Amino acid sequence: MPFVDIENRAVAYRDIGPKSAPAVLLAHPLGMTQAVWDEVIGTLVGDFRLITWDLPGHGASAAAAGPLSADDLATEAVALLDARGVARAHFVGTSIGGVVGQALLVASPDRIERVALTNTGAVIGQPDLWHQRAARVRNEGLIAMAPELVDRWFGPAFKTGNPAAVSGWQTQLGRCDDESYARLCELLAEADFTGRLTGVDRRVHLLTGAEDGATPPAVLEALAGELPNGEQSILDGIGHVPAVETPGPFADWLCDRLGERGTTPPVDYAQGLAIRKSVLGAEHVERASNNATTLDAPFQDMITRLAWGELWGNTDLTQAERSMITLAVLAALGRDGELELHLKTAKLIGLSEAQLRQALMHVAIYAGVPAANHAFKLAKQHGWGQPLD
Numbered sequence: 001m002p003f004v005d006i007e008n009r010a011v012a013y014r015d016i017g018p019k020s021a022p023a024v025l026l027a028h029p030l031g032m033t034q035a036v037w038d039e040v041i042g043t044l045v046g047d048f049r050l051i052t053w054d055l056p057g058h059g060a061s062a063a064a065a066g067p068l069s070a071d072d073l074a075t076e077a078v079a080l081l082d083a084r085g086v087a088r089a090h091f092v093g094t095s096i097g098g099v100v101g102q103a104l105l106v107a108s109p110d111r112i113e114r115v116a117l118t119n120t121g122a123v124i125g126q127p128d129l130w131h132q133r134a135a136r137v138r139n140e141g142l143i144a145m146a147p148e149l150v151d152r153w154f155g156p157a158f159k160t161g162n163p164a165a166v167s168g169w170q171t172q173l174g175r176c177d178d179e180s181y182a183r184l185c186e187l188l189a190e191a192d193f194t195g196r197l198t199g200v201d202r203r204v205h206l207l208t209g210a211e212d213g214a215t216p217p218a219v220l221e222a223l224a225g226e227l228p229n230g231e232q233s234i235l236d237g238i239g240h241v242p243a244v245e246t247p248g249p250f251a252d253w254l255c256d257r258l259g260e261r262g263t264t265p266p267v268d269y270a271q272g273l274a275i276r277k278s279v280l281g282a283e284h285v286e287r288a289s290n291n292a293t294t295l296d297a298p299f300q301d302m303i304t305r306l307a308w309g310e311l312w313g314n315t316d317l318t319q320a321e322r323s324m325i326t327l328a329v330l331a332a333l334g335r336d337g338e339l340e341l342h343l344k345t346a347k348l349i350g351l352s353e354a355q356l357r358q359a360l361m362h363v364a365i366y367a368g369v370p371a372a373n374h375a376f377k378l379a380k381q382h383g384w385g386q387p388l389d
Contacts, residue, residue: 027097033059039247057180155211209238272309332367
C-alpha cells in the first residue's frame, strides 16, 4: 500500500484507474477504512480515477498527533490531491467523510467539482454524546465497544443476511487507534456547518438510508436546507453505509451524479501530430501527409487524432510499453509493412533489445512460432541484435 507524508504523519492511500480520467476523492466513515469503497471501485474504476485514503488512526494511516478539526481533515485531503498531482476532483464522502466534504466546500471550493455526500449532516448527533463516546473509547477501548457501534451502521436486512460482514467490520473497528477515534468524536462534537454553506455555488447531491440510525433522513434533510442547491435521495432498507450495503445501486447513483463516465477532453489534430512525429519520426509523418489525397486525407486525420493523440498520448503506459504491444500485435497478424516501420522507430523511443525479444517470444507462445520467427528475421534486417562471439 502506498503512503504519503502529510504534516510529518504517514497517510495510507490508493490511486486507482486511468490517470486521464476524471478524478474522484472518496472519504470513508468514522471507524471504517478506505476498504469501504472496494465494491464501488470495482464498478467505477474503468471510467474514473479513484483516490481514497485512511483517516488518522484508521486502516494503515498513522495515529492523530493532536486534536483534530474538520478543517484539518480538509487540509489533509487537499494535500493528498497535491501529492497525486490532481488540481481538481469530484468528492464523495460518507458520515464524517461528508463533514470533510462540507469543509472543502467552505475552505477549498476551487479544488473540488461535483460533490456527493451520504449519511451525514451539517450537525451530526449531540455534542455531549460525542464527548461521552470519546471518554468511553479512552476508558474501555474500541474492541469492547465495537459490537454496539457497528450495530448502528447497517440496516436490519443487511445485518440478518450478512453476519460475517458485520463481524468483519467489528474486527476492523477494534483495530482503529483508540485515541485517534476519540479525537474524531470530539471533532464531530464541534463540527457545525449551520449557516456556513449559503455561498456554495454548485449542486450538492445528498443520499441517506431510510434505516440509518446514526444520521437519520431528517439530519440529511436539514443539511439539504442549508445548501442553496441540495438534492436529496433516500434508499429504502439501507442503513448508514450504502457503499457496503448496496454497492451496485450506490455506484450507479454516483455515476449519475458525477457526470458522464470517462469524459476526458478530446485530443486535437496538432497534439496527435506531435506525438506521431515523436514516435515515427518527422520525415515519415511529413511524407505520409504530403502523399495524402482527397481519398485518404480524412483517414490520416483520424489516425493522427485517435491512434496517436488518444492512444499513444495516454500516459497509463509508457511509449516503450506501447511499442512492445504494437510490435507483438503486428507480428502476430503478419502486418509486415507496419511491423517494419515500428521496428525502426522502437529504437528511437528507447525500446531495448531484451524488451523486443520478450515481446516476440510472447508472439511465439501465443500466436505461433512461424509468426515470431518471421518477425525476428525482419528485426535483424533492421539492425536489431549483435553477432554472437
